[in-house]
Amino acid sequence: MSKVLVECENVSHGYQRGGSEVQVLHQLNLTICQGEFVALMGPSGSGKTTLLNLLGGLDKTNGGTIRILGVALEQLSAATLANWRAQTVGFVFQFYNLLPMLSAQANVELPLLLTPLKRKARRQRAHTALQIVGLAERAGHKPGELSGGQQQRVAIARALVADPELLVCDEPTGDLDRATADEILQLLQTLNREHGKTIIMVTHDPKAAEYANRTLHMDKGNLSHG
16 A cells, blocks of 8 residues: 555635635645645635645645645744755746756756755756656756747756655646647656656646546635545
């Protein structure tokens, strides 16, 4: 039986707007095992990205517990959480978030600058990550010299470079045409099946969700299994 990677117990989350609190997540419970590829769907404003940010340690829950490999995230200090995040989670965003003045190689290396790795080791790791996404020959190109699909591949390589346990992807194909989106989804599927990466992907696209092996639906901060 697969080891549990993500555990959410009665997770609630909200924010202050004016004089009142707006509740985004309502006592949500969720378990995700290592090696799963989970699609998270639902209308805008349903809490998908909020949940993704909590699972990735970008934000802390207002109530309940989130454990990743047994580590309760809400109990970590800001510095410890940042270190945990750098080692455990890779992030893939809709708009790539690449630095335009840096080469693909340098963009992929960025997460490793906070590690004790020496320059040669960082370069080798980045080269390997670019090989995995099929872009090693474009290592010297800047984002502006790459297509949207190639930029997203660089972003995925950057997410992979520290060999994280978990990939969280927020609308990773939302800015791509259908054919390019399918190429990126096939890459994510390969990372899941052949490299054992656990992936949680927010998407509005039912075709994208078909690449996952489990689909969850969110509506008004509540979760249901699809």
